[in-house]
Amino acid sequence: MKALVIGAGGVGRAIANIASRRTFITSMVIADRNLARAEEAVARVNDARFSAAQVNAAELEDLRELIRKADPDVVINAVDPRFVMPIFLACEIENKNYIDMAMSLSRPHPHYPNSETGVKLGDEQFARDWNWSERGIYALVGMGIEPGMSDVFARYASDFLFSRLDSITILDGSNLTVEGHNFAPSFSIWTTIEECLNPPLVWEDGRGWFTTEPFSEIETFDFPEGIGPVECVNVEHEEVVLIPQKVDAKKVNFKYGLGASFITTLKTIHMLGMDR
Structure with a gap:
């Protein structure tokens, strides 16, 4: 190959x-x-x-x-x-x-960004499916760890582990630190700011896709393997687009374990207009 x-x-x-x-x-x-x-x-x-x-x-x-x-x-x-x-x-x-490993960008609803979807993650790519099919070529989209493996895990759970899924929540949390830096994302800083400050996407059975205000549904989750409790919030992510298309669940959402300090930093960046 x-x-x-x-x-x-x-x-x-x-x-x-x-x-x-x-x-x-x-x-x-x-x-x-x-x-x-x-x-x-x-x-x-x-x-x-x-x-x-x-x-x-x-x-x-x-x-x-x-x-x-x-x-x-x-x-x-x-x-x-x-x-x-x-x-x-x-x-x-x-x-x-x-x-x-990440899909085409979203655009918020022009009038109701924190309740209704505009252009969702991946919409521009899915709109081209007809031409890829006609050409006989393949696009494997959103196939990293998350999205990607997380979607595979969700489908496996649906097919082999449970008779019914009430909700699927992807939780991403860590205790990684970079010595000498108080604010150090573990991946693209632009992507971190963009996806965390966009209106989070949620899917519910009977309602479909909708958005909320950034950092909604705060919960503290005790992560395993010595990571411990981390404050998690809803964040826009591709799994919420992909999983409902292939897995039967009542609700699908994605949460980052950002922690209170990280959330405060992102809110400050937004308040100062540095995310535009």
């Missing part, structure tokens, strides 16, 4: 490391806007099957040119969600299979 990875950050490097241990990978191109970063990712695996390239993930034609040159069997999107649609469309046009 020939693969093209767009993005040489933490996720892209992890993909390269894992792929280097898979014999079915015949070649893999790691591409990034910063060529030096892509070259560093390739140097880490020290494998002749891997090569580096430069690309601007915001530019459709730049992406198409790289895809034609690399001629991969699959393109793996490992950049933040702002670049989902250019990469997705480039693959569609060039007839290449596609995988991502």
